[in-house]
Amino acid sequence: MERKIFNPIQKDQVTFLKTSNETKAEYTLIEVELANGGGVGLHYHKTFSERFECIEGALEVQLGNRINTIIAKESATAKPNINHFFRNRSGKACKFKVELRPANRGFEQSLQIGYGLAGDGLCKPNGFPKDPLILAWLFVISESNLPGWRSIFEFILRRQAKKAIKKGMDKKLIEKYVKF
Numbered sequence: 001m002e003r004k005i006f007n008p009i010q011k012d013q014v015t016f017l018k019t020s021n022e023t024k025a026e027y028t029l030i031e032v033e034l035a036n037g038g039g040v041g042l043h044y045h046k047t048f049s050e051r052f053e054c055i056e057g058a059l060e061v062q063l064g065n066r067i068n069t070i071i072a073k074e075s076a077t078a079k080p081n082i083n084h085f086f087r088n089r090s091g092k093a094c095k096f097k098v099e100l101r102p103a104n105r106g107f108e109q110s111l112q113i114g115y116g117l118a119g120d121g122l123c124k125p126n127g128f129p130k131d132p133l134i135l136a137w138l139f140v141i142s143e144s145n146l147p148g149w150r151s152i153f154e155f156i157l158r159r160q161a162k163k164a165i166k167k168g169m170d171k172k173l174i175e176k177y178v179k180f
Contacts, residue, residue: 039087057094
């Protein structure tokens with residue numbers, strides 16, 4: 001079974017190379033083809049690290065206050081509780097691997113669901129789900145955290161995520177979009 005997902009809004013493709021189930025929760029490994037201009041905003045994770053290894057092109061990775069540009073065969077690691085983002089500003093697509101240690105099933109599910117929603121036209125032009133309850137729930141299951149003053153919104157997001165679960169939205173989204 002091919003394990004590629006595509007986001008038609010962001011023009012990104014993710015291939016799942018190893019999932020948490022396959023590695024006994026040791027790690028998750030994905031390959032990302034990131035369109036020029038794409039990326040993820042500043043955030044951090046408390047329970048896992050993210051290692052970015054560039055395969056083709058150039059990828060900017062911010063770790064703490066420093067922005068690093070990595071090219072083929074170079075890597076950068078965001079350890080737990082380190083603010084980070086990644087983006088492609090190279091003028092062309094880039095390809096890189098991301099390894100999460102330990103694995104994170106919620107992260108894997110959030111990618112599949114988010115890309116599935118985008119494919120079904122259920123996301124805004126910025127790629128965020130139109131339904132705020134779904135957005136909040138995806139934020140929580142991916143174990144993303146907002147740095148600095150933005151962290152005040154996490155309480156609201158977590159409360160909204162609980163509403164999504166109470167309505168059964170989590171089960172419906174997993175059933176429809178999570179394939180591996």
